[in-house]
Amino acid sequence: MTQLPLRAQLATALGRTAATLSRVTGRGDGSVIGGRVGLMLEPDLLRKLAADRKLVLVSATNGKTTTTRLITSALQEVGEVATNAFGANMPAGHVSALSQAKQAPLAVLEVDEKYLPEVLDTTGASVVCLMNLSRDQMDRAAEIWLLAQKWQRALTGTDTHVIANCDDPLVTWGASTATRVTWVSCGQPWKEDSWCCPRCGGPLDRKGDDWACRECSFRRPEPAWVLDDDAVIDPRRQRWVLDLQLPGRANRANAAIALATAETFGLPVERALPRLREVRSVAGRYTTVERDGRSLRLLLAKNPAGWLEAFEVSDAGLPIILSVNAQGPDGRDTSWLWDVDYRILRGRPVYVTGERRLDLALRLHVAEVPFQLCETFDDAVVRQAPGGIDVIANYTAFQQIRAEFGRAV
Structure with a gap:
């Protein structure tokens, strides 16, 4: 590898330091802040790296x-x-x-x-x-x-x-x-x-x-x-x-x-x-985590096509928790929920949470899918009997749940 120019070396070093501090302080995994710091000091850093x-x-x-x-x-x-x-x-x-x-x-x-x-x-x-x-x-x-x-x-x-x-x-x-x-x-x-x-x-x-x-x-x-x-x-x-x-x-x-x-x-x-x-889990996707005798499998679905994929691997015999947010990384518009066919969930115990749980609740109501509305993810979990549970969440909701379990990989 060609040695980086001095300015790029400094930007890289400071970016790595910022990433480490982010991880140590529990603010995140450092995968973004380090790059932001580096690009502030050297805007052409990506090309050089x-x-x-x-x-x-x-x-x-x-x-x-x-x-x-x-x-x-x-x-x-x-x-x-x-x-x-x-x-x-x-x-x-x-x-x-x-x-x-x-x-x-x-x-x-x-x-x-x-x-x-x-x-x-x-x-x-x-x-x-x-x-x-x-x-x-x-x-x-x-x-x-x-x-x-x-x-x-x-x-x-x-x-x-x-x-x-x-x-x-x-x-x-x-x-x-x-x-x-x-x-x-x-x-x-x-x-x-x-x-x-x-x-x-x-x-x-x-x-x-x-x-x-x-x-x-x-x-x-x-x-x-x-x-x-x-x-x-x-x-x-x-x-x-x-x-x-x-x-x-x-x-x-x-x-x-x-x-x-x-x-x-x-x-x-x-x-x-x-x-x-050898690959079993990807950034928390498909991971099974344990809480109080319950085994929760984490699935990510961000859009209609993703929900179709998640339903395909979901276990129809298990209760399911659905969590939807609408923060910046998710997109603020939740109208896409109406493109998802939720009728496949009929007959399963369904629990709805997340910041936009009311949007999802309305969609399920129209699809004639019975559900229980939960204030928090913890509330949804404690309503379950010990055993297996599927969890499907969109991006920021998934990251919040993953963080609760120590960012399981």
Whole structure:
């Protein structure tokens, strides 16, 4: 690694100190404040820290943190990897992550969809993973068609190797200007945001994961990698059973992207896959924590597509606690709750909490899902008998719950 200029060294050192103080004082995990301090002292710090490294940027509406973790685990087979493991996915978080592993030749960074063009331009990343686009925080991120268009412009004329989910028409359109794309078929269970062609606006004909526009030539590309139920088929048509500890189809899709990415580093499936199988929890997601004889499994769901995934891995035989906030990182607008089909919860004991519990309560009432309204998360827990409980929370509600259990990883 090239030695940083003196100013950048000072900014990095002070940022690490701020991050350490944040952790020691219990204010946070230090994954943002350190980067903010560093960027105040050296605005071009991210570019300097990214130089001479081979970077992977991971962006999507759902699954960024998990896929980042899976790719990182795989690439640790070949060297030290810098990464923003806890989801601080804007430039301050990237600076903090790279500062903490200054000598790592590799870096895997989760990137907020809106910030991807800026971060790609700054870092010159060699690999970008694009997985899915669906409505999320519309008050902050705007229409997802606009995001896909920004991705498209950012990739035009770059040498970046793109790993992209060809089953999502918006992702395919966003990746279409890249000079080199590895297409992965890993599904698109949530289709409500992509019934129209992003190129011409015409209707899309969809059959399974395949799709094509009726009015122009835009259609699903032929994938090199295919998620096939519980396995991945590689470009040589060899089938690899995934056998992950992480639950659900969404995580198998994340693993397919991770394996395709690992191969761009010369890491074959037989070496990458065992490392993916070791991952059990990601920044608290899927963790089971204990309280007074109760076992609570923590699931994160931030938008309609995420709730669909959470319901898929949820245990229909258990009571469930739902917690929703609407702080800045969540998006202030909770109208997205009306896009989620909560009828799947009928017949389960449902407990509702969080700052916007009344919004969620109204939505459940209209869906004819019986529930109990709880003032606090603790109140919801103590109403349960000993045994298993599922917990689904959106971003800041999830972080508050996770903090109660010592930021379980």
